[in-house]
Amino acid sequence: MNKSGLWILYKKELADHLHSKRFFIVLFIIAITGFSSIFAAGKGIVEAIGKQESDTFVFLRLFTASDGSIPSFISFMSFLGPFVGLALGFDSINGERNRGTLSRLMAQPIARDSIINGKFLAGVTIIALMVFVLGVAIGALGIIMTGVPPTVDELFRIFTYLVLTIFYMSFWLALSQLFSILFKQTATSALAVIAVWLFLAIFLGLLINVLADFLYPLNSTSTLDIALKNSKMKLYLNRISPTTLYDETTITLLNPGVRSLGFVSQEQLIGAIPSALPFLQSLMIIWPHFVSLIAINMICFTISYIYFMKQEIRA
């Protein structure tokens, strides 16, 4: 009975998403930005091919390169991730509450958690669908433009990157859903998500800079130790933000040249061969990031559970 309840809710939510105008707006925006960035990057790559050492990892550079006029695909995804999660989830629970359908739903013999589970899973499915379809489509466009097919290593990297993007967007979905449980008004929950987004994207970095410079002031007399502490503090605190986690993971995944995300001393570099890392080595570097992204998804979800299971449902 429980399982079928979840399945039925999931199917209904999925159908609702696919029929909603909101979904098409999101898809449209993502597709437009994605294609334009790939197009611009592809053009740059075609011009540069054969000139320098730019022949390696051409396929990956489709996603990471920017011609200066349009940001790269990865920065678009990093920027639009919160928007996708927000659009799909900000009214998931309080919308039902305001329409008076939640109490009717709750009066049916289904477990409470299947309501949030069904909604979340349907949202994740939509995100996965969008990300993969888009990833494949623009990858194909890139191949046509540059004429360079991806290597197996590159395919693994792109696939992992797409999965990562799903987790990243799912986090924003989970957060939006959490706010839709906590706040009674859909406008409030939407604004709350936007506030968190702006805070993490802009203000957190500024605050951390101020704090780090206050604790470890940098001037002409500061020692190396202080300078290192200053930088480390900035780096670690910035990783509170899922956007930072996502960006660092993306860079490492799609740029095989990245060997470390922390600080490397001159001695450590001695003897290192300046070549690209294999896929699994890159994955090892950002594995903690990956796990953290999954963990914050779970944290959001756990809080949602705690609140929703005990919440009183009134019309």
Place this chain on the structure above:
Amino acid sequence: MMDKVIIKTTGLTKKYGDFTAVDNLNLEIYEGEIFGLLGPNGAGKTTTLLMLLGLTEPTEGTAEVAGCDATKETLRVKRIVGYLPDNVGFYEDMTGRENLRFTGQLNGLEPDIIEERIEKLLERVKLSDVRDKKVGTYSRGMKQRLGIADTLMKDPKIIILDEPTLGLDPEGVREMLDLITELSKKDNRTIIISSHLLHQIQKICDRVGIFVKGNLLAIGPIETLGEKVFENEPITLEIEVLPLDGKVIEMINSINGISDIKTIEGKVIIQSHVEIRKELVKLLSQNDYEIRYLKQRGRELDDIYSRYFAGKE
């Protein structure tokens, strides 16, 4: 007499911070009856219903629905209880039929049973013509009737209706009440109605409970309710006798138990602690007085209404 208890609450209490919404409620509802939970807004009616359904947890006490603990065995309770919330909402971009189908699926019914039931129920609530129209186009009365059909999808033993007549026009109210009566008498389901519209609901309830400020003031069949509510208060009689002279006042005053007597605009107002009507009439007629008018004040449902319900909206 219906006597099998189907819903029983013991010391049911719900507090929101310092505010007590429902205070130590002990209530028994019998199988097959229509029970009216009446009270002004904010009396704790909806909170009580939510606790019966396990949609909110009681602070203290227990609610037992058909032998199940409403807080712990919510799924079993929800399988046999149909609930129509006040301001019921439907998915507006789905048709009436689709909405009912969704409810049927959530109840784990077989597809052919679902379709069969939808047809029958839509027929019953007179929505067959609009079954494939989107619910967004329905009027309030239609939505409310669809709500009844929705609660019936699971073929419940108990139906809980929260303010089912609110916002309906007189015709809609009549239809709704007929439908509710039919559900009880024909299908033999137990029905609980909560309402602040005493006048509308009183006609169809077998028993009612008057709920004020979280307390159950009185419970019983509607006829005896006035007596119970005003049990400890003096009975006030209004009487018009001819001829109205000093002797008659004296005579009335000689009856035992009278606490106060006065004459206002040709009417004698008598207050007493016991029932004196019979004695009074006998005495007056023996002495050849003509009684033109006799009315007991303050024991009617109207008086309950004006005291507890009116002016508290």
